[in-house]
Amino acid sequence: MNTNGQPWTDDVGDLIQAHGGMILHHGNTYYWYGENKGVDNYRNAEGVNMVPFIGISCYTSPDLLTWHHAGIVLSEATDPTNTLTKESICERPKVLYDAERGRFVMWCHYDTPDYKYAGNLVAIADNPTGLFQVQRVLRPNGKESRDMTVYQDGEHTYLIHSSDMNKTLYFSEMTPDLTDCTGFNAKAFVDQEREAPTVFHDGDWYYTITSGCTGWKPNPALFSRSHFLFSNQKLIDNPCVGSRARTTYDGQPTYVLPVNGQYYLMLDHWQRFDLKHSGYSILPIEIHGRDLEIPWTDTPFGGPIQ
Template sequence: MKPNRKDCRDMTLFEENGKGYLIHSSDFNKTLYISELTDDFLDVSGLYTKILVDQEREAPAIFKANNYYFTITSGCSGWSPNAALYSRTPHLFSPAKLIDNPCEGPNYRSTFNGQGTFVFEDKGELFFMVDHWVPKNLRDSGYSILPIKVNNREITVSWTETPFSRD
């Protein structure tokens, strides 16, 4: 499938108020697109926008907090980990501004030796999933789950071995 006749590379889905969106790298990984999905979530509706034009970002992980949409992305370096960057915008279909690397802790400059893949919420807290690819033996690949802290318009992702508190 080529959503809106565009190539579709690293991608994620985002849902808000019952409406779905496809966020994907396109233009040979030069630009991210946000495409509204049809009501059944099986196709694109034709409404779309470009964000991070000519920034060569991939692996989008998007969430909304404090009335802003935040997108954590990876640079395009093949299998080699690189520094994550995040962007924010007050409106899903408006230009987003790249801010900085949200990661803190050991190996923060390489996104903890991985690449972002998804953001999810659990018990009111946000978590960032990082995949750790092992290209020569994909079976040994795995994930880290790390807490996201939102402070007004800024976010941080800190390394921890235990992301979930025990009840």
């Protein structure tokens, strides 16, 4: 049984390499996508502590408890544009299902080794386990995109991304085929320096949970709420409680996962100089009226999933 805050293992005992990722429910299966960090750290020519780009992993599960490695679904080998190299930065993968076209679309934060490009990579696949073929690399609407997530709101889908050197969070509308942006965007948290965005909707409220910008050092998460997805968002408070609330339990948000009407916050517990041993947590989000509380639990999901 895996434990929150620790490295997790799959059904054959290997370390799960799915950092910065998300879980997609499609059919009767859950698909966990994330960065594969399964080699030793090194310092690149730009002085950045990192691991070589291996690819984006996918793990499958029928029950969210036992995970099977389905392989690396995005890598240099699946990139006909020859954009990706061992030095590439490809982070925070998020996958959407395009029901109209019956395909899967992956968005990642894409960057050069010096982190100066700050854009996105878009790839598509016919099946959830890939292989994902790179379609394009872009800056959404000409804006920087660093930490990012995606969110579908009815017929509209948005890329939510830190921009302006992490000073601003943008909500950028995607085209109907989910592979580009329409030109519409809206700002939130101007000059608040929020990153690692996550978004969900419950009742009358849209919520975000974000991290502050303190590099690798954990910081207190903050949640916001509004009756509207990308306007009037107001930072409220840290939803974490207890002795390690000020460091978000030594973790950083990566995704909010809905399961049967319950929401769960996925955290990465980064080990800066040993990234392959970075841990994971999945914690239940408690909604009290219009406020959020996320208590610590050693057990993923806080116990048996209802």
